[in-house]
Amino acid sequence: MSALERRAAMAALLEGRKDDLLVIPGLGSTCWDLAAAGDNDRNFYLWGAMGGAAMIGLGLALAQPDKRVLVVTGDGEMLMGMGALATIGVKQPANLAVVVFDNGHYGETGMQPSHTGAGRVDLTEIAAGCGIASVVDVRDEPGLTGLAARLKELAGAGPLFARVRIATGEAPRVLPERDGVVLKNRFRAAIGLKP
Template structure:
């Protein structure tokens, strides 16, 4: 069966995002988010590898009435893997994590990632205290992904096993202060 295409997966998850807030980890996750669902309510990472996930937690605790989705690459997730136990302990009901798992560091030359081998991120999440995880590998399974990530009581984590091959990169603003101001204005009505 054909492997999942990363932007198609993300586009389906965010098809009806409503007032959801989305955090994307550095690199391709940020380009994909900007490509398929550009919005003021997106927190795009350009650096600080490993911190997209705890940022999503901080945001979910600050905005408990709104859905928060974190889109993290497998490398970013592995670097911040301890954050899963922090999230499980805090148990934010409004938080979903989508791990875009191509099993490699594609951005830097497609070096093999840890999830290509014996590490199973969904299993690590369970061991960290998550009660709900899923791993999707084909189109049929993706149909369940949107409700799981955007509606199911959190915290939830889904791993999407995606095909290698990044799409044409498109870049959101690199003005860090501007990104924060835009986001806060959209969410809080102030900078």
């Protein structure tokens, strides 16, 4: 299986990014991937809070129904907060997409196999079982192009879940701002809220 390269995958999802797109990465590799794709005040980088990315996305999506919220996280981070998929399934926010970069490993800690890599845990089936109607499994470039197009039109039927199968290779770390108060205030200012 020729899995996708993570930095190229992130760049593809964000190509032609507009101001109505708000992005929450998981901690670790997806956070560095997001920073590498170009800093943006509408990114809220996570340096911790493992398991919380999708729920931050839900709170944001409910508060900003006219904007699109994209959570891009890793398989390990999603596994820790898997209940969030059930919670999202109940609320059905039409403007939320949760994309999991799945390499079957915990990359930040030495590439130990995760549940999706070492076993038969399938996050797309879990998302579907949680009542998320739009579930996409991305394995190749055409699939990635299709997902990027879906993200641009995010609205309507309900939340979107996508698994993007990425290669296990590590990319050089690109470290964004890490002061949480700065990140919070610049994000709010960017969408017109007072710090």
